[in-house]
Amino acid sequence: MSGESTGYDAADIEVLEGREAIRKRPGMWVGSTGERGLHQMVFEVVGRAVNQVLVGGSGSRNGNGSGNTSGSGRGSGFVDVTLTSDGGVRVADDGPGRPFEAAGESGGPDLEALLTSFHAGPELSGRDITDVGQFRAGLFVVNALSSRLTAEVRGEGGRRVHEYARGVEVAPPAAVGSATGSGTTIAFWPDSEIFETTRCSFSVLAERFRQVAFLNRGLGISLTDERPTGGARAVSFRFPEGVRDFVAALDAERGSGVQPDVVGFEREDPRMAGTMEVALLWTGSREERILGFANSRATREGGTHVDGFRDGVAAAVIAYARDRGLPGADLDPRDGRICRSLMAVVSVKLDHPEFLGATRGLLGNTDVRDCVGEAVREHLGDWFEERPERASEFVDRIVRGIHQD
Template sequence: MSKEDTRYDASHIQVLEGWEAVRKRPGMYVGSTSERGLRQMVFEVADRAVNEVLAGRAASVDITLTPDGGVRVADEGPGVPIDETEGAGGPVLEALLTQMHTGVGTGGRHDVTIGFCGMGPAVVNALSRWMTAEVRREGVRWVQEYARGVAATPLTKTGTATGSGTTIAFWPDADIFGATEFSFDGLEERFRELAFLNQGLDISLTDLRRPDEPRSVRLSFPGGTRDFVDFLDGHTAASAPADTIAFEREDPRMAGVMEVAFRWCNCPDERVQSFANSRPTIGGMHTVGFRDGTAAALTAYAREQGLLTPVDPDFGADRIGAGLTAVVSVKLDRPEFEGATRGMLGNSEVRDCVGQAVQDHLGRWLREDPERAAAVIDQIVQGGRRD
């Protein structure tokens, strides 16, 4: 190997300026350049609008897939501020859409991050060939346009406005994504989750890409996690031997609130979904606590009623799943996620908090409805014998 081959100096370092880094490595910011990445772009723009509703400043969020391949996200909140802000070098609106990590949320349990990374709408702007923003605020309509992350026009007053709100529309850059076909079903699935997990959230999703086949859904679920369990059960709900057990409890030990709903159906499958601050999780301390509490309550009741013989072992957390449908959601001021994908919740105190709450509520239900309690325990016992 020659000296030329092994030489390493400043000429080997590539410096990317502005939005070039995002456009050159888009997968680092939205996950991929496939449909999954396109879906993430919608979530990054909708984040702010969803949190406006959760904060009580807006009533609903409207998301529209337009015939020309764009996406429009609208809310009727107070409108993004348009005045100059110190350190941003321009209006708040322009900073929000051209500077990474410029947000309006406070964090913690009261804010929702829809996607997996929370990079913000500026990244979407950088990966779009065109973006438009309209703000209706204090009786005035303001408009600004952007191209590939850079303001193409100044923020312009275009007349009077009726009401207030913000509408952001974007068109993904085909040079980056190739095919730019959004999945209506994929968007609907995630927005439905959010509506289940956040009572009071009202989201409409409309597809106008095929004028002869328009499609629209409205997602709002006053029953919260209880409605979520009904949805997961689908047609099997009618054969449930147990009513849905649902509760919400705040626990200062974990600096947060838990929302849990579950029941057993006459089927062998287990459907347990978990969330932390409205993010889907593959497991963690909240699910461990849920299983611990469920197993403890069932074991204690079964022994009290003689439904387990003295030689029968306690119900383990691995035996309670036959026919179980559950949604376990926690919202914490300081969530601690394990790993870069943030799929596991690591807050150790959550395990005991959720476990005790589930044990209390399930134990009470078992004592109040002994006939259905016996049916659930028999189902679990029989399932264990089949295993």
């Protein structure tokens, strides 16, 4: 290497911090400055709202414009998302309403800290976190990349509002009136100086919110679009049966035209420090569709929860065939064709999820495989015992399909 000076030293290093760093390199924080990054902004705010209502319980719906959906029968709370006619996004929840200046009962950071600092720390952790977006950047990133943001907190009979412009406080939090119930509303306007487009896709957001509602039983999410000139459009999601409803909906989209016979269960297992919710359906086709999720994040590459599911199905099928003297007792439990005609959703929520790979689409927690496999084997085995005719039909179909290959 030449001994000549390169002319580059510490004096040439530019150190960016806080909101300046976010605005200088927005793609590092939300993925892109296109539509994908815009949607990540929405998912950041919606994710916080979802976690608040799931952990804090639902409050009473108030009449201050936070939403237009009836508050009856909401179970685990409600999140209202509105795409406003002036290009903004408003996200309202009926959670506990975290104060601006003081930590809540959980000891977590106050809302002002979340909006203005990377160092505030997470509000929630572990299985309490529902990942709506592909990653978590935080409210500070949303604030810094918005031309304007307002946060409203309702609680103790009053409403307080804090306003920012490009991440900088416009005025201190101020009381603006009375309110019933509790909750938080965050409205933001993505900065057109940063983003190539500030127009969100209604269909993309609706599909993800529907999925999140499936994966969090009883949670309600609505999406209203005030932008169309012909009038607003809206959708609302709540699924009391969780992933059972998810599998039934997937089957309906397939166009089977029959009432699905969905097998489903939920279990907590301390060995994997988390819970699992599983639903499955034999479709009669030769195609397999198994969707895996960890803390509501899609694991498109699979992982230990999906591997455990396959193990459990194979063990239950082979055990039933052996006990009943049916063909199939000699099947190889590692034969992937056993699950070929299955449609299933495998959702786990873990205190310490371990994702592998750059895209974090593969779950790696080793304990999860045995826990899910054992639970699936037990519950599917019980279902077989309760429905021997259906069980024999499924086992025979699996064996015949493998022998025909």
